[in-house]
Amino acid sequence: MAELLQVEQIYKNFDTAKGSLSVIENVSFTQQEGELITIVGASGSGKTTLLRIIAGLESANQGVIRLQGKPIEEPGPERAMVFQQSALMPWLTVAQNVQFSLRSLGLSGETQAYRVQDAIARVGLKGFESFAPKQLSGGMQQRVGIARAIAVQPKLLLCDEPFASVDAMTRQTLQQDLQKVVLEGNTSALMVTHDIEEAIYLGSRVIVLSSRPARIMEIIHVDIPYPRDPLVRTRSDFQDLRERIWKMLQIQ
């Protein structure tokens, strides 16, 4: 498998009234093609900032990020992002919101229409194409956000705590949807979460970040084959991992 993403010695400081505040310190890792990596850390640990740097929405003070060897400088659809709040354009229908991500790709109208239909079907929203976002539940809105990102057929899907604001039942469904999308769509995903269980359940590797400044404490391999059934949570090795990460996050 080829290397997709290289994150090399990233440092990030925020300038505050009290001086410079270090939020990310020396973070390096690589991601293989087709891999689903999760990043877990406490709230406010700088993990979202790290994802935003990879998305190109913020720049690092030091370090390089490469996607297939090319340094990242600005945002681009090959790194499509699923946001914490679904962040849909309220004035566009479901289909138009999904199509929103395709405009800058230079695709023909036919291809666009096909991709929109395909993405909507893959997140299970067939029949809701002409609905306004406000007519949908929070979980359905988040699905539109996912459909919008996968319609691009990105090399890397960036997910910023995408399921943090939906109820537990919906979260479980969405987690499986995401898993399916990554496995079937031959794409890769990098997901930030503060939910340890979610991180283990979805990630082939879990990057555990310390709290401000964010440093990598450990990168943990999860040896559970995909597709993962929700019941894997009850396995003893799953429980052991959960306890281990939980302790790591407590100690610091």
Next chain:
Amino acid sequence: MENAANSVIKHSITPAWVYSLLLLVGVLAIWQTLSSFKLINPLFLSSPQEIVIAGVDLLVSGELLVHLKLSAYIYAIGMVSGCLVGALLGMAMGWWRRFGDIVDPYVVFFSAMPRVALYPVFIMIMGVGDLSRILIVFIGVLFPMLFNAYVGAKQTSRQLIEVAQVFGYNRREIFYKVVFPSSMPYLMAGFRNGVTLGMILVVVSEFFGASGGLGQQIAVTAQFFQTPFMYAWVMYTSLLALGFVKITDWMERRLLWWS
């Protein structure tokens, strides 16, 4: 229990407008009766019958159309230019934050100022012609439009802009595809303000030195105690304003279906 529930449903079946209409008929009947028995001084308040007759007369003689055209001309030019300039300037202020911050205090000052106060100044400089009238409507409409557009552009969600950035939109595209539609409710609110304010300013500006127009006719008929005609003009002006408000409502429903 069942009967109580049924009666609640039955009550809500009669639409409110039926009662509104009944109320109108009632008020008109009382008014007409009082006038017929000479209990109201006809110099100050004509009877409904007289007003209707005067109104029909204005319509049939073609006088209504003549003056309507004159007012509409002022209103249309003032409205369109005021809305456009206000919207563009306000959006620009919200988009280029630095520019907005610099101009902001002046916008607040002029928004607070009663715009009619400027009319004598315009008359002094440009005389009592159409230009002064168009300008007062323009200024009147400009500020509510500008202020709302400014707030609208400024409140655009940071996250929605980032969504567009992630999917490769450049600054210009972000403006057209995110900031502009996101400001639409605010632009509509400014427009709604402008529609009624512009109407008021047209009529008031025609009170002084106009050769025609709805406001001029109200002023002239009042001066000559042609009371039924004066009320007929006031009625037509009100109906026109009501029409504009209804059109604005309809536009809002079409454009803001999503909010």
